[in-house]
Amino acid sequence: MRDASGRDPRSFDPVVVGHHETDAWAAYYRHEWPAFLRGAYGMVSAGFGLLPVDAVRGAWWVLRANQLWAPYPDNDPQGAREQMRRFYALVARHGGLAIDPARASALEVEWWRVHRAHQHHEDVTRDQLVAALVDLYAYVYTADPASLETAAQHRVEAMDLSDRWVAAGCDRADPLLAAERRALVASYSALLDAVVRVQDRPS
Numbered sequence: 001m002r003d004a005s006g007r008d009p010r011s012f013d014p015v016v017v018g019h020h021e022t023d024a025w026a027a028y029y030r031h032e033w034p035a036f037l038r039g040a041y042g043m044v045s046a047g048f049g050l051l052p053v054d055a056v057r058g059a060w061w062v063l064r065a066n067q068l069w070a071p072y073p074d075n076d077p078q079g080a081r082e083q084m085r086r087f088y089a090l091v092a093r094h095g096g097l098a099i100d101p102a103r104a105s106a107l108e109v110e111w112w113r114v115h116r117a118h119q120h121h122e123d124v125t126r127d128q129l130v131a132a133l134v135d136l137y138a139y140v141y142t143a144d145p146a147s148l149e150t151a152a153q154h155r156v157e158a159m160d161l162s163d164r165w166v167a168a169g170c171d172r173a174d175p176l177l178a179a180e181r182r183a184l185v186a187s188y189s190a191l192l193d194a195v196v197r198v199q200d201r202p203s
Contacts (some may be wrong), residue, residue, distance in 0.1 A: 014188035154187035
């Protein structure tokens with residue numbers, strides 16, 4: 001199935017998506033919301049091939065979800081899920097993926113929850129975070145969970161680097177940010193490989 005732009009939604013440029021996500025993560029932790037919106041627009045546009053007007057809407061809902069999630073410990077998970085439900089409804093409608101927006105948004109915000117718990121509680125493991133990402137990827141892309149482990153591992157590596165970058169002061173010149181970018185590109189490259197296998201399966 002192809003999206004509104006005529007592009008297969010299971011085809012994306014891992015370098016472009018990884019760079020935009022790094023920019024969005026950095027802006028999130030610095031609370032630079034206009035910069036986050038630009039990064040989110042790039043992620044949505046490159047990741048799902050949405051037309052510009054739809055990419056703007058999608059990026060806005062991703063921004064609002066992250067703003068509702070950001071406060072610690074008193075954030076708004078239900079509000080974040082609702083904003084991401086709107087985002088995934090847009091993707092389902094115009095991005096060419098057959099998903100239930102409520103289910104996708106619940107899985108999205110679940111990995112946010114596990115990551116935050118991993119940040120603050122030693123008993124929440126890296127493996128739990130990997131599993132939460134695999135659950136999201138497997139649902140959104142209808143892919144074999146086993147094929148998604150590498151993508152999830154690289155993304156968790158990026159989160160660990162991001163957490164270290166935040167603890168060091170969120171300096172954009174810090175080499176940790178460049179390492180995070182490389183890990184995210186590696187994650188999206190592995191995700192693309194897994195998704196291409198889905199496309200190549202005999203029907």
